[in-house]
Amino acid sequence: MERTIAAISTPQGNGGIAVIRISGNDAIKVADKVFFGSKKLADCDTHTVHYGFIKNEKGEKVDEVLATVMLAPKTFTREDVVEISTHGGSTASRAVLDTIIRAGAYMAEPGEFTKRAFLNGRIDLSQAEAVIDIINSTNELAQRNALSQLEGSLSKEIENVRNELVHLAAQMQVTIDYPDEDLEDITTDDIRNVAHDCKNRVNKLLSTADSGKILRDGIKTVIVGKPNVGKSSLLNSLAREERAIVTDIAGTTRDVIEEYINLDGIPLMLIDTAGIRNTDDTVEKIGVEKSIKSIEKADLVVVMIDGSGFFGDEDVEVLHATKNKKRIVLINKTDLGQSKYVEAVKAKANGSVVIEVSAKTGMGLDILADEIRKVYNFGELAREDSAVITNMRHKTALIKAGEALGRVVEAIDMNMPSDIASIDINIAIDALGEITGETVSDDIVTAIFHSFCVGK
Ligand SMILES: Nc1nc2c(ncn2[C@@H]2O[C@H](COP(=O)(O)OP(=O)(O)OP(=O)(O)O)[C@@H](O)[C@H]2O)c(=O)[nH]1
Ligand SMILES: [Mg+2]
Structure with a gap:
């Protein structure tokens, strides 16, 4: 635990700044070997920020930086910590980190800062997690x-x-x-x-724990139905972007498309699938098989029916294939007028909730959100103080x-x-x-x- 460690704490890639964290008994000493400002960091008050340059052993400037001095115990690790903000991008931060390592710090292992916070008693293991x-x-x-x-x-x-x-x-x-x-x-x-x-x-x-899993991963929700009913349109409408290709050609979606969305505070892992029908097209056929498989893995199935079209055998087959799942049935395209098939769909829906919607105008999608909230008891989850x-x-x-x-x-x-x-x-x-x-x-x-x- 005596080793002083350092690492780049911001993500790889380009950004405005990058932050290098140094922690340990010698954090200030190591930083003072490479940092040149108006005074030594050892003479600075705790929790203060200082302007200066990082210089290497030869006295060459490596980067212009801000150094934050934080003395134990009120730090992330409960050890002395210096955080150096360098210019963004990996070149400047790498060069500064290398200079710090040559000045005597050790490369931190994954999670080592948080591990020290745990071992030094600042947080317990569940807090570290x-x-x-x-x-x-x-x-x-x-x-x-x-x-x-x-x-x-x-x-x-x-x-x-x-x-x-x-x-x-x-x-x-x-x-x-x-x-x-x-x-x-x-x-x-x-x-x-x-x-x-x-x-x-x-x-x-x-x-x-069940709600907790959903909180973490989102409700795995798969949209299924026969071709052209508006599944991809629903995904796009809920995601508020043109995520999936929509056309009036049946069989547009061939692959499984996943999108993480937040539906009025409900985390959904929304999955758009190929329309289910018998087809000779090799590619579409694979898509249909994937659609059927994704039903098995879903937490929730949204079955979509085209309210403006014909409610027939293909729809009934989809309803049959999903009858044992948590399910909501949508009658889509009701912006084109009230569907003739509402009662027929309800009769075949086995007691599942049936909602009339329009993926195009967004009508009825708030009711969809309410129904999902009911099924998953989300009121409980939203309470901040409750442990989940x-x-x-x-x-x-x-x-x-x-x-x-x-x-x-x-x-x-x-x-x-x-x-x-x-x-x-x-x-x-x-x-x-x-x-x-x-x-x-x-x-x-x-x-x-x-x-x-x-x-x-
Ligand atoms: N009027 C109206 N048209 C819609 C609505 N939803 C979808 N459409 C249209 O229906 C057609 C098919 O929509 P898609 O979203 O591609 O349907 P899909 O179920 O994903 O179709 P496949 O991927 O082929 O299975 C497109 O022309 C959409 O513009 C709606 O609510 N109202
Ligand atoms: Mg589609």
Whole structure:
């Protein structure tokens, strides 16, 4: 942990500026070897910015920069940090980084800055994971959730439950170790109550995991229907750009087109597919097969029917192929007049919601958003303070904790000796500790931080 590390913390490519971060005991010393301003950085106050030049060993100017001095402990890593803003583009920042490395800093590993923040106790593991979720977030809702996790919404709830169990385990230990002492005994009822309550709280967190996955990846929504009904038009209309080719020729879309969109705050991974029909065209045929496959993988299927055209066997086939999926049926092109087939479609839709829309004018698309919101209970997700499980690792640990607590309740109900319950309580304590990082193995910590980018 003694090594002072450095890396470019801004993305590759051209931009206005690039930022190089240096962290560690020698951060100021290393920076002062290469930075030349009106005074030494060692003589500057913490959290101040200074103008100057980076110069190499030969005294040649490498770049004109701003250096920000931040002294421990109020820094990202809790170590001394210097951030150097260079000109953008990879050439200037690379040259400055090389100069800093030659002055004695080590190249940071992926995620090493965040790892130090974790190891130095500034954030726990779930908060560190929130940092990467913020970087990777594809939509505002996911970003807000990750930020709330970074601020500790999840850690707090996990810690509260874990502390209760630790306290319970300690009380039970005393009772087991000193059975003859006149200590206030903990009753099996007490143990059962605490275990039962903690199990409920764990399950409540777990119940957010499905929404959490959606928050992270978007609702995988596939638009299917026979050719020319307006599937690509719907994608374009929702994406607010000409993403897919639209023509009046049946069989326009041949491949699967994916677009991430935000529909009134609902994250959708929207998938446009080739119109489903029997065809001899080799390319279109492959497209149709892909359409059918994408139905299987979808969270939600939007079946589209041309309300201005004829509702026939091909439509019924699509309705049949999607009948076991979460589904919304759209009758499109209603700007051309009320469809004759609304009742016929409803009769074949097996109870699915049927909405009359126009991909062209946008009519009815707000109702589509409302229906999706209903199906996925998005009101809950939008609440900022609530912890939502978005991470598989956390989910697995919660399942382990919940099962162990279930066994505690069972053991008591079956009048088994309390040291059996004690084993499972400790399993639950460890599982919860895996989430915050208190009981996680070094290998897992290393693996988590290695999934970060360099410079983070
Ligand atoms: N009037 C009207 N025309 C529409 C509407 N939606 C689509 N169209 C027209 O219908 C035709 C087919 O639209 P597409 O979006 O290409 O249909 P598609 O379902 O993607 O067709 P394929 O890719 O061939 O399966 C185009 O001429 C669109 O302009 C609508 O709501 N109203
Ligand atoms: Mg199309």
